[in-house]
Every structure is written in structure tokens, then in C-alpha cells.
Amino acid sequence: MRKSYITRAAAVVLLTGLVAGCASVAVNNDAIEKNTASALGLEKGSFTISNREDDGIKTSYLVKTNAGKKYTCYVTGTVSVVGRVVSDAICTEMNKSGNQPSGSGTSTACNALLKAAGKCN
Numbered sequence: 001m002r003k004s005y006i007t008r009a010a011a012v013v014l015l016t017g018l019v020a021g022c023a024s025v026a027v028n029n030d031a032i033e034k035n036t037a038s039a040l041g042l043e044k045g046s047f048t049i050s051n052r053e054d055d056g057i058k059t060s061y062l063v064k065t066n067a068g069k070k071y072t073c074y075v076t077g078t079v080s081v082v083g084r085v086v087s088d089a090i091c092t093e094m095n096k097s098g099n100q101p102s103g104s105g106t107s108t109a110c111n112a113l114l115k116a117a118g119k120c121n
Contacts, residue, residue: 024059027054032075049063050064061073071092071094072091072092073091074090
């Protein structure tokens with residue numbers, strides 16, 4: 001009986017370790033939508049999410065608001081013994097041509113972090 005319990009416990013620990021770094025397991029669409037709405041100050045449903053890419057613990061995606069603004073965003077996510085953990089969304093507005101800001105000159109895509117780093121005015 002004791003040996004069976006130890007084997008099961010070892011299997012659970014091993015399985016948890018294998019999935020702990022997978023964003024595709026940890027990050028569901030509801031978490032992406034909720035965290036993106038919070039990051040952009042928008043209501044859920046006032047934007048669409050596309051081009052989701054899971055890479056390790058990072059999930060990158062594109063956002064288009066109903067007002068036509070476009071953002072590139074990402075969240076990170078893991079699964080641990082305490083459950084699923086998903087970071088806040090980090091988003092950067094894309095310029096009119098659909099590219100991220102170059103970081104020089106004045107750009108309407110400046111965010112607080114770029115301004116603090118002196119990358120835009």
C-alpha cells in the first residue's frame with residue numbers, strides 16, 4: 001500500500017513539473033481576455049484577439065479594438081501546486097502601418113515604459 005502511494009505521488013510531481021512551464025496549459029482564452037481588458041482599460045467584448053502563439057511560458061497575441069486600434073500583447077502563465085497563474089497583460093499599441101513603434105521620435109504608440117526609458121517623447 002505504501003509503495004503504491006509513493007509511486008502515485010512521484011507521478012503527480014513529475015506530471016506537474018512537465019506542465020508547469022506550458023503557457024498552452026496555463027493560459028486560457030478567458031484569462032487572456034480578462035487581463036487584456038484590464039491592461040487596456042476596455043470592457044470585455046470591445047476587442048478581438050487573434051494570432052495567439054504559445055512559446056514556453058509566454059503567450060503572444062494581437063488585439064484589435066472595436067475603435068480600430070491595434071495592439072501586440074503577451075502574458076505569461078504557469079501551473080503549480082497552487083493552481084493556474086497568469087500574469088497581467090503587457091500591451092504596446094501598433095502604429096498605422098501595423099508595426100510596433102520604432103522607439104525614436106514622437107510616436108502615438110508610446111506607453112509609460114517607453115517614455116520612462118527615454119525611447120519616445
